[in-house]
Amino acid sequence: MAASSSQGINTLLDAEREAAKIVQKAKQYRVQCLKDAxxxxxxxxxxxxxxxxxxxxxFVAQHSGQSDETLNQVNAETDAKITELQALYEEHKSDAVEKLLKAIVTVQAVPHQNIRV
Incomplete structure (x- = not known):
């Protein structure tokens, strides 16, 4: 019986070693999977x-281009408006000077409206 019991213990030890190897391989596989992941x-x-x-x-290239285009458009509109205003100034400059001189030179002696007579 001792031989049979010894053989059973050896079988259990072999099974335990085999299980330990399987567990070790599973741990290594898990570690390797984590590294791969x-x-x-x-x-x-x-x-x-x-x-x-x-x-x-x-995105930056697309929108900076639009900013440049918008800036160029605004600058062009501003230049056009300035040119238009300068042309209007030149056109009406003499009329404005005449009106100012007429208002200064022509004096009408009229009593003020709040004066009581």
């Missing part, structure tokens, strides 16, 4: 950063 996540993050940076640069 981290490296894959890092790779995806870098790709996403690159993509978003490119989208941002495209």
């Amino acid at each position: 981290r490296s894959q996540a890092t790779k995806e993050i870098e790709e996403l950063k690159t993509q978003k940076a490119a989208e941002y640069q495209a």
Whole structure:
């Protein structure tokens, strides 16, 4: 019986060693999967950063171009308005001077409206 009991113990020990090996392999597999997942996540993050940076640069380029175009348009409109006002000034300058001189030179002696007579 001792041999049978010893054989049973050896079988149990062998099974325990086999189970320990299986557990160790499972732990190694889990660690390897975590490493792979981290490296894959890092790779995806870098790709996403690159993509978003490119989208941002495209957005900035697109909108800065519109700002330049808008600024050029506003400057052109302002220059046109200034030219128009200068032309109107030159056209009506003599009339304004005549009206001022007429108002200064022509004096009408009329009593003020609040004066009681």
